[in-house]
Each structure stands twice: as C-alpha cells, then as structure tokens.
Amino acid sequence: MAKTFMDPHDVPTISGTEGWERMYPYQYQFSKEDPERTKFESSQIWYYDGLHYPEPHYPFDLFWDEAWFLALSQYNSRIFMVPPAMGIDHRIINGYVYITPVGIPDPNEVGKRVPLFMERAGYYYQNWDTLFGKWKKKVTALIEQLEAVNFPELPEMEDISVVLEGKGVSSGYELLKRYDDLINMGLLNWQYHFEFLNLGYAAYVTFINTTNQIFPGIPMSTLTKMVSGIDVIMYKPDAELIRLATLAIDVGIDELILKTSKAREAMDELAKHPSGKEWLAEMEKARYPWFYISTGTGWYHTHISWNDNLDIPFDSIRMHIKSLKEGKEVGRPTEKLIKERDRIVEEYRKLIKTDDDREAFEQGLAVSRTVFPYVEDHLFYIEHWFHSIFWAKIRQIGAIFQNAGFIENADTDIWFMKRDEIKQALWDYVTAWATGVKPRGPSYWPKEIAWRKGVYEKFKEWTPPPALGVPPDVVTEPFTIVLWGVTTDVLSEWLKGGEEGEGEQNTIQGSPGSSGIVEGRARVLKNVQELADLREGEILVATTTSPSWAPAFVKIGGAVTDVGGPMCHAAIVCREYGLPTVVGTGKATHLIKTGDLIKIDGDSGLVTILERAK
Amino acid sequence: MVEKEKRYSIWYDEMDGKDYPIVGKKNANLGEMIKAGIPVSPGFAITIYANDQFLILSGIKTEIEKQLGTLGQVTFETTKEASALAMGLIEGATMPAVIGDDILSNYHKLCERAGVGACPVAVRSSGAISMPGQMETYLNICGEKDLIDYIKKCWASAYNVEAIMYRMNKGMPFLFNIGVGIPKMVNSRVSGIIFTINPINGDPSKISVDASYGLGEAVVSGLVTPDTYLVDKVTLDVIKTVIGSKATQCVYRDNASDIVQRDVPGDKQKVPCLSAEEIKEVARVGKLIEDYYGQAYDIEFGVDADFPFPRNIIILQVRPESVWSKKEVEAKVAKAKDPMERILGQLLTGVKLRQ
Known part of the structure; x- marks a missing residue:
C-alpha cells in the first residue's frame, strides 16, 4: 500500500478551540518534543474508534477509555504474553479517540513469548467455565459495593456519633475517599472486563479463519449463528418487559397501562388497584438488575438506563401489550433459533470432505462455544449494569457541585471536568467547608465549563478522518479485526474515500451486518425515547442500538448504524429477525434524513439514498 | 376417471418415473422432477x-x-x-376428434393457467426407449391448428429413415408409437445457470448463479457477461453479487423458433436481473436438485414472465457437475496438535480477512 493517511501531527486545530488539549490527559496528545515518540506516532496506523465513540469525548467520560486502554493492553502484553502483540495505544484529536495496535517486530522476542503464552492462556482455556463462574461472583460483588457508595451533602456540624464512636474522621475526608473508591471500582471493573475477552476473541478469530480456509468466503453472520448462545443475558431485559406485558394482560390491567403515557401516571393509577399493586411489585423485582440496561452502549453518560427514566420501559411495555393483543409473535423466537443453529452446523459438517478439516472445524467450534457466553454476556455486567450505576453516582457528585455553585447544572456540567479535576474540585470544596471560607470553584468552573461546552459543540461539527498515519501491509491484531472491522481492504477503501471530495453524498459504505437487500423510508432516531415515532416497515437509522431497542425490531424493514462491526448488537439482533442490516457506516445519521427513500444491501454493506425527502 | 393407460393425455404433475411405458421417458422424467419438488414448465404429455x-x-x-x-x-x-409413405400418411391424416378434443381441451387449460391466449408451447418427442436425437422437437408452437399439425409431425418423425433403420437393426417392429410432451414455452425474462458448488474453487458450501436477460443462449454461448451471485448453500444468503454488463439478450422471433438478438436498455443493464427473493429461490431449487440426485449439479433455469414469483422459476435442464466432482479433495487446514496450537498459529500468522 503506497499511499498513506494524513500525518497525525498535521491535523489542524479547529478555529476557536485553541487550548482544547487541557480537556484531556496530556499523554493522549500527539506531540513533537521527543523525536522517538514523534517517529513512532508518524509511522503507526491510527484509526478513529467510531465503534465506541460516535461523538466527541466529554472530558470525564474519557475515564472508560483510559480504563480499557490499560486493561486490554496489559492482558496482551504482560499477563498472557500474546506472542506477537503488545497493546493498543490511544490518542485524542479534536475530541475524537484514535487507536493503534502495537506489535512486536523482533521474531526472537515473539518466539520467547510462545511457551509463556501456551502456559498462561492454556490455563484459562482449560479452566474457562470455572474461572468464568468466579468472574461472575467477583463482578456482582463489585457492583454491590458500587451500589453502596453514596455522596451526601457535607453537614454544618458532624453527627455526635463521630465523637461517641471515636470515628476519628470527618465527612469531608469520607467524601474525598469515596470518590477515590468510586474511581478505583471503575478501573477494577475494566480490569475484569478484559480478563477473558482477548482470549475469547483469539479463539473466535481462529475459528473464523479455519472455516474460511475450508469454505472460502463463509459470511461472518453464518459463523456467529453457529457459535452464538440462545440464552444470552443481554436479551433478558426485553424478555422481562414481555413477561410484564403478558402479566398485565393476564391480570386485566393492560388497558389501564395503555391509557397512560408517562410512567409516573401509570404507576399512580396501578397503585390504586390490588392487581396493579402486585404487578408493580413484579416490576420492582425486574428492575434490579434488568432495568440497568443502557439505552445506548453505556460508554457515554448520556446513555441513560431504564432505571434512570422509567418512561422508556413503559413505552416498550405498551408496544408489547399491543403486539400481544394483535396476536403477533413478540420476543426472540428461541426454539426456531436453536433449530436453525443446529441445522446450519449440521449442514456445514456434512459439506466437509476430509478428516483433518473436520477435526479443525470441530475443535474451533467447540472452543468458540466455550468462550462465547463470556463474549456475549460481559457487556451486560460491565457496560450496562456497572456503568449505569456508576453514572448515577457521578450525578450525585454533580448535585453537590451544583449546590455549592461550582457548576450550574448537576446533570449536564460535571462531565466537562476530567476525573482528576473532579478530585481537585472536591478538595477545594472540602477544605473550604472545613475552613469555613468560600471555595475558588464557583468563580473558576462555570466559566471554564461554558468555554469547554463551546469547544465540544465545535468538535461535534468536525468529521474525524477514519484513519491517520501509515497503513500496515496486513492487519493482525484480533480486536482490530473482529470488533472494529479494520482490515487491509477496509483501509484501502478509506484511502479511496479521501479522494472523492465533498458534495452531495448519496452512497455510504459500511460493513455487512445482516444479509439481504431492502428499500424503504428512513427513520433517523437519535435515542431510544424516539422509538414511538417509528412506523411499520421503515428502515431504522441510528448511531447504535442496544437491547433496549428490542421492540423496534418487529416493526422495521432493516437497519443502518453509524458504529459497530459484525458482532455489534444491531447486527446480531437483525440476523435473528432476518432483517437486512448495514453497520459501521460512520455517518449514516448525518447523511440520511427521516423520510429519505433508501436502499440497504446487507451483503455488500452499501447504503444508497434513492430519493431525498421533500 | 379413465385409467392412465387408456388416456390420451396426462398432466406432468399427475405422473411419475414409473409411467414411462405410458408417456415416454422424457415426459416421465419431468413428472418425477415435479414429484421431487423441482419446478419445470407446466404442460402435459400425449400418451403412447x-x-x-x-x-x-x-x-x-x-x-x-x-x-x-x-x-x-x-x-x-x-x-x-417406407419412411416417405408413413410420414406422408401421418402428417396428411385428420386428427380423430376424440383425441384432438382431449389435447385441445388441455391446451386451453394451459393457456388459461399461463394467462396467455394461443400460448406458445414446445412439442417434444418422448419415446419409451432411449433413441437419442432421432425424433423431432418443435419450439414456440402457437395456436390450435399448429399444435395439432406439429403433434402429427412429431409422431411422423418416428418414421424418419434413421429411426426406422435403428429399429430394424435392433429387431424392433416397424410401427413405433411415441409419447409427446407439450410444455409451455418459458417466456424467459431472465435465464441462467446454477452450479451447486463454487465453480471457481470447488467450495461445496456455495451455490453460484449466473443470470442474464432473455433466453439462456446468451449466457451459455458467452454472448454476454451475466450477473453472478454467490449464495451460501446452507443459509441461502447472498454473499456476493457481481453485476455483469448484460448488453444484449436473445429472444425468439415472433411466432418462429429461431433466435434473434436485442439490445438491453441501459438502465436494466446496471441493476441485478434477478430480485433478492428470486436469487434465493433459484438457489433453493439448485440445492434441492443436488440433494435429489446426491451430487453437485449444473442446472439451466429460466424466469417465466407469465407467472408470479415463486412459480416463475423454471428448471430447463440438469446435468451432473463434471469438473470438481472428479477431483480428489485435499485438506484445507494445516494439521495441529490441539486447539491451543491452532490459536497460537493464528496469532502468529495474523489475519487478512476478506471484506
């Protein structure tokens, strides 16, 4: 590949955002002070992590990026000693995160790591189920601990118990400590996240390549069907809503729920009836943990959970009640899925002609099926359950800051502070409380946050180039391929894209998500709250989807997302419903408007705008 | 109903392979294909x-x-x-009303089913004994009068010189009755070829479909670059679509059996000639044929503009695939001690996944 992308050091600063670098950690900047580091930066391929970050980063939300930066890399490089791979390096430009896989160029070094890897990774593969069982206990214990952390206002005077019990510490000290605890829990959560994931993907990539050798061009969607579980925890929240909808019909409170439009209103009405009360009790049971499902990917604080806004699950319950009463099939057709999975595997087995190939196929399938429950289920524990509670805890600190005049709005402002800056501001607040003076925060933060909000808006208008730096001959890092869909071919496609120039763009290239071609009117939805607008047969265009979007999938004719690879939620669900889907288009929600007539080809990944809405 | 042996005509879907002494082999074979679920052009057989x-x-x-x-x-x-005598007598005779009425009544039903007046049909000879290429088949026959005339011509063709000589050498009698098949001519909007493997690399998990507008001649003779669709045999998902140029198409000249070339309008050249559901259906039928015969097959098909989907997919001809089926199959994956060694090997060599 002769052509290269723009050098990362040459990306211009957007006018009016000068000084933006202070919104993010210093080590995330591309820099030129050290020639060695500069040379490294210039010679790597940096691709924009649109999968996780369709929008620019809020300074606080970058915490999760730091957390996985550390966790993924260390498991490759220092724990499992993956022979040819170190970690994935991170940078930020104009609010957007770029990442690059780092390899080990010295073959001797790679060779030395082989026996280490075999011992270490081998232990995990051999004891997978036991270790995964332990993992679930660790993570749920951590979540319980997280639930217990709270951030109350500081008192005018400490309670007498501080004296009588000889506690020896103040609420101010507690506040500072709890914030540290919270951050540490977040980091630990992400340490756990990657405990199995690298090895899981390595096994899956091996199976993908083995089957591609036996059956050249076998679609990724077919392979996912072969290994995917049926009882996946991510589908549980929607299953709970269906259970509640069915229960509502059974006990005769369905009309009552249908009549209301807000959760509060429905709950007040239900509380007046005995059967309504019972139903509410059932819902309370379902809420923990299932309503901690995020309405997005869980990566941004704006991705609230059902528990944060009960109107969302209530809207879905209403949709389910309507569908059930119309006699429609709701939920996942699990029996059909099991049958279909078994049929696909059986038919492929029969097509294998030699014993060696058969052995490779069976081994690959068995290992993939061992690792897949983790690959599928960890999302709920980490990105949804843990994150949703975590965001709510930060909002509690936001409330303290708002009351103290550090920020103007508890819900929207704290995210413009870095995690270290929140710690500093808490010190400011606590020491001023202790001393009985006015803190500096109220005269410092509102102005700074207003400026950062302005910068953030400018970042939003900027389109991050898909890649920077020098493309390698072959992309090898398993995450890079499976999750981000970055391959040598994709890189050359991106290079081509740069030549066409701007103007009215009527075709958008993404990745195939689910097979088939469909034409229809687009419905661009920014978030799950807008689901009610969706009409039968429309093509859903969204940044990303999560299982909380499930009711949409019985209505739509197909889906297009900005972010995601063949393993993302939208692709998996659409394959189950047989809906043509294109994922990872990068910009579909920007280029397509509601009402546009579009055609999507789930086999080639091409989206075409046929006719603009009037 | 009259027993099969005493009927003048029998619909394809009423018979099976065992009926060849009554309708001839070619006809009986069509009946057998229909029974197996393989869609052929609708029609009926005139009995021996x-x-x-x-x-x-x-x-x-x-x-x-x-x-x-x-x-x-x-x-x-x-x-x-003797040939001139027999052929003259047969072609010159009047069709007895009992037989003619029976044939025409079925012909009208066929026209009705197709929704086409004076529906074009083929008149195909079908002997109970294989006598390759000795008797005639007539294409694109329209209307009652021509139909009756060509059926007589077809009967008469059993008395051409080669056929008589062949029978005499085999010690068979001079008189020889044959069955005749009357299938609807496929009004081919699109025709093509199905391979129940990937013909490029022999991969048995794929079905390859080549298709272009008009009659199959354009594809078979390489006159056009057809669309090529690669379908996953197990899921029937289309994996790859390559749109061919498809600049011309072959069609029958009106009321004749010779073929002429016509230009394909520009806007039709650039789009797939088969719809997504048609590709899937064609592949499904290809898979069915492979399962029925128990080996990879090479299949000609047409898409009949006179019928709605899915009845429009018509199988024209089938034969065993002859290239890959004869090759020795070698293992595609390198041997490994255990799954760990495979994973290690994967990590060391890296991946270049096709997009």
Whole structure:
C-alpha cells in the first residue's frame, strides 16, 4: 500500500478551540518534543474508534477509555504474553479517540513469548467455565459495593456519633475517599472486563479463519449463528418487559397501562388497584438488575438506563401489550433459533470432505462455544449494569457541585471536568467547608465549563478522518479485526474515500451486518425515547442500538448504524429477525434524513439514498 | 376417471418415473422432477396410447401394414420409401376428434393457467426407449391448428429413415408409437445457470448463479457477461453479487423458433436481473436438485414472465457437475496438535480477512 493517511501531527486545530488539549490527559496528545515518540506516532496506523465513540469525548467520560486502554493492553502484553502483540495505544484529536495496535517486530522476542503464552492462556482455556463462574461472583460483588457508595451533602456540624464512636474522621475526608473508591471500582471493573475477552476473541478469530480456509468466503453472520448462545443475558431485559406485558394482560390491567403515557401516571393509577399493586411489585423485582440496561452502549453518560427514566420501559411495555393483543409473535423466537443453529452446523459438517478439516472445524467450534457466553454476556455486567450505576453516582457528585455553585447544572456540567479535576474540585470544596471560607470553584468552573461546552459543540461539527498515519501491509491484531472491522481492504477503501471530495453524498459504505437487500423510508432516531415515532416497515437509522431497542425490531424493514462491526448488537439482533442490516457506516445519521427513500444491501454493506425527502 | 393407460393425455404433475411405458421417458422424467419438488414448465404429455389410437382410428395402421408387405426386401431405398409413405400418411391424416378434443381441451387449460391466449408451447418427442436425437422437437408452437399439425409431425418423425433403420437393426417392429410432451414455452425474462458448488474453487458450501436477460443462449454461448451471485448453500444468503454488463439478450422471433438478438436498455443493464427473493429461490431449487440426485449439479433455469414469483422459476435442464466432482479433495487446514496450537498459529500468522 503506497499511499498513506494524513500525518497525525498535521491535523489542524479547529478555529476557536485553541487550548482544547487541557480537556484531556496530556499523554493522549500527539506531540513533537521527543523525536522517538514523534517517529513512532508518524509511522503507526491510527484509526478513529467510531465503534465506541460516535461523538466527541466529554472530558470525564474519557475515564472508560483510559480504563480499557490499560486493561486490554496489559492482558496482551504482560499477563498472557500474546506472542506477537503488545497493546493498543490511544490518542485524542479534536475530541475524537484514535487507536493503534502495537506489535512486536523482533521474531526472537515473539518466539520467547510462545511457551509463556501456551502456559498462561492454556490455563484459562482449560479452566474457562470455572474461572468464568468466579468472574461472575467477583463482578456482582463489585457492583454491590458500587451500589453502596453514596455522596451526601457535607453537614454544618458532624453527627455526635463521630465523637461517641471515636470515628476519628470527618465527612469531608469520607467524601474525598469515596470518590477515590468510586474511581478505583471503575478501573477494577475494566480490569475484569478484559480478563477473558482477548482470549475469547483469539479463539473466535481462529475459528473464523479455519472455516474460511475450508469454505472460502463463509459470511461472518453464518459463523456467529453457529457459535452464538440462545440464552444470552443481554436479551433478558426485553424478555422481562414481555413477561410484564403478558402479566398485565393476564391480570386485566393492560388497558389501564395503555391509557397512560408517562410512567409516573401509570404507576399512580396501578397503585390504586390490588392487581396493579402486585404487578408493580413484579416490576420492582425486574428492575434490579434488568432495568440497568443502557439505552445506548453505556460508554457515554448520556446513555441513560431504564432505571434512570422509567418512561422508556413503559413505552416498550405498551408496544408489547399491543403486539400481544394483535396476536403477533413478540420476543426472540428461541426454539426456531436453536433449530436453525443446529441445522446450519449440521449442514456445514456434512459439506466437509476430509478428516483433518473436520477435526479443525470441530475443535474451533467447540472452543468458540466455550468462550462465547463470556463474549456475549460481559457487556451486560460491565457496560450496562456497572456503568449505569456508576453514572448515577457521578450525578450525585454533580448535585453537590451544583449546590455549592461550582457548576450550574448537576446533570449536564460535571462531565466537562476530567476525573482528576473532579478530585481537585472536591478538595477545594472540602477544605473550604472545613475552613469555613468560600471555595475558588464557583468563580473558576462555570466559566471554564461554558468555554469547554463551546469547544465540544465545535468538535461535534468536525468529521474525524477514519484513519491517520501509515497503513500496515496486513492487519493482525484480533480486536482490530473482529470488533472494529479494520482490515487491509477496509483501509484501502478509506484511502479511496479521501479522494472523492465533498458534495452531495448519496452512497455510504459500511460493513455487512445482516444479509439481504431492502428499500424503504428512513427513520433517523437519535435515542431510544424516539422509538414511538417509528412506523411499520421503515428502515431504522441510528448511531447504535442496544437491547433496549428490542421492540423496534418487529416493526422495521432493516437497519443502518453509524458504529459497530459484525458482532455489534444491531447486527446480531437483525440476523435473528432476518432483517437486512448495514453497520459501521460512520455517518449514516448525518447523511440520511427521516423520510429519505433508501436502499440497504446487507451483503455488500452499501447504503444508497434513492430519493431525498421533500 | 379413465385409467392412465387408456388416456390420451396426462398432466406432468399427475405422473411419475414409473409411467414411462405410458408417456415416454422424457415426459416421465419431468413428472418425477415435479414429484421431487423441482419446478419445470407446466404442460402435459400425449400418451403412447394416443399415438396408437390415432393410427388405428385414422386407418393408417391398416394402410401401412398392407403396403409394407408390397415393399419387398429391406434395403436403404425401400426404407426411404417406407419412411416417405408413413410420414406422408401421418402428417396428411385428420386428427380423430376424440383425441384432438382431449389435447385441445388441455391446451386451453394451459393457456388459461399461463394467462396467455394461443400460448406458445414446445412439442417434444418422448419415446419409451432411449433413441437419442432421432425424433423431432418443435419450439414456440402457437395456436390450435399448429399444435395439432406439429403433434402429427412429431409422431411422423418416428418414421424418419434413421429411426426406422435403428429399429430394424435392433429387431424392433416397424410401427413405433411415441409419447409427446407439450410444455409451455418459458417466456424467459431472465435465464441462467446454477452450479451447486463454487465453480471457481470447488467450495461445496456455495451455490453460484449466473443470470442474464432473455433466453439462456446468451449466457451459455458467452454472448454476454451475466450477473453472478454467490449464495451460501446452507443459509441461502447472498454473499456476493457481481453485476455483469448484460448488453444484449436473445429472444425468439415472433411466432418462429429461431433466435434473434436485442439490445438491453441501459438502465436494466446496471441493476441485478434477478430480485433478492428470486436469487434465493433459484438457489433453493439448485440445492434441492443436488440433494435429489446426491451430487453437485449444473442446472439451466429460466424466469417465466407469465407467472408470479415463486412459480416463475423454471428448471430447463440438469446435468451432473463434471469438473470438481472428479477431483480428489485435499485438506484445507494445516494439521495441529490441539486447539491451543491452532490459536497460537493464528496469532502468529495474523489475519487478512476478506471484506
């Protein structure tokens, strides 16, 4: 590949955002002070992590990026000693995160790591189920601990118990400590996240390549069907809503729920009836943990959970009640899925002609099926359950800051502070409380946050180039391929894209998500709250989807997302419903408007705008 | 209902392979394919019994038997004379009303089913014994009068010189009744070829479909670059679509059986000639045929503009795939001690995944 992308050091600063670098950690900047580091930066391929970050980063939300930066890399490089791979390096430009896989160029070094890897990774593969069982206990214990952390206002005077019990510490000290605890829990959560994931993907990539050798061009969607579980925890929240909808019909409170439009209103009405009360009790049971499902990917604080806004699950319950009463099939057709999975595997087995190939196929399938429950289920524990509670805890600190005049709005402002800056501001607040003076925060933060909000808006208008730096001959890092869909071919496609120039763009290239071609009117939805607008047969265009979007999938004719690879939620669900889907288009929600007539080809990944809405 | 042996005509979907003594092999084979779920062009067979009754009722049988005696010793010359005599008598005779009415009544039903007046049909000979290429088949026959005339021509073709000689050498009698097939001519909006493997690399998990507008000749003879669709045999998902140029198409000249070339309008060249559901259905039928015969097949199909989907997918011809089926299959994946070694190997070599 002769052509290269723009050098990362040459990306211009957007006018009016000068000084933006202070919104993010210093080590995330591309820099030129050290020639060695500069040379490294210039010679790597940096691709924009649109999968996780369709929008620019809020300074606080970058915490999760730091957390996985550390966790993924260390498991490759220092724990499992993956022979040819170190970690994935991170940078930020104009609010957007770029990442690059780092390899080990010295073959001797790679060779030395082989026996280490075999011992270490081998232990995990051999004891997978036991270790995964332990993992679930660790993570749920951590979540319980997280639930217990709270951030109350500081008192005018400490309670007498501080004296009588000889506690020896103040609420101010507690506040500072709890914030540290919270951050540490977040980091630990992400340490756990990657405990199995690298090895899981390595096994899956091996199976993908083995089957591609036996059956050249076998679609990724077919392979996912072969290994995917049926009882996946991510589908549980929607299953709970269906259970509640069915229960509502059974006990005769369905009309009552249908009549209301807000959760509060429905709950007040239900509380007046005995059967309504019972139903509410059932819902309370379902809420923990299932309503901690995020309405997005869980990566941004704006991705609230059902528990944060009960109107969302209530809207879905209403949709389910309507569908059930119309006699429609709701939920996942699990029996059909099991049958279909078994049929696909059986038919492929029969097509294998030699014993060696058969052995490779069976081994690959068995290992993939061992690792897949983790690959599928960890999302709920980490990105949804843990994150949703975590965001709510930060909002509690936001409330303290708002009351103290550090920020103007508890819900929207704290995210413009870095995690270290929140710690500093808490010190400011606590020491001023202790001393009985006015803190500096109220005269410092509102102005700074207003400026950062302005910068953030400018970042939003900027389109991050898909890649920077020098493309390698072959992309090898398993995450890079499976999750981000970055391959040598994709890189050359991106290079081509740069030549066409701007103007009215009527075709958008993404990745195939689910097979088939469909034409229809687009419905661009920014978030799950807008689901009610969706009409039968429309093509859903969204940044990303999560299982909380499930009711949409019985209505739509197909889906297009900005972010995601063949393993993302939208692709998996659409394959189950047989809906043509294109994922990872990068910009579909920007280029397509509601009402546009579009055609999507789930086999080639091409989206075409046929006719603009009037 | 009259028993099969005494009927003049029988619909394809009423018969099966065992009926070849009644309708001839080609016809019986179509019945067998329909039974297996393989869609062929709708039509009916005129029975061997009808041929026999025609000869009896028209008096031709008596006439021929009488004259054969006077021809004397069998030579090439006398065979030619006997051929001219028999063919003249058959083509010149009037179709007995009982037989003609039966055939035309079915023909009208066929026209109705297709929604086409004077529906074009083929008139195909179908002997109970294989006699390759010795009897005639007529294409694109329209209307009652032509239909009856060509059925007689088809019967007469059993008495061409080669056919008579062939039978004499085999010690068979001079008189020879055959079945005739009357399938609807496929009004091919699109035609093409299905391979139930990937013909490029022999991968048995794929079905490859080549298709272009008009009659199959354009694809078979390489006159056009057709669309190529690669389908996953197990899931029937389309994996790859390559749109061919498809600049021209072959069609029958109106009311004739010869083929002419026409331009394909520009806007139709750039789009796939088969819809997504048609590709899937074509692949499904290909898979069915492979399962039925138990090996990879090479199949010609047409998409009939006179029928709605999915009845428009029509199988024209099937034959065993001959290239990959004969090759020894080698393992595609390198041997490994255990799954760990495979994973290690994968990590060390890296991946270049096709997009």
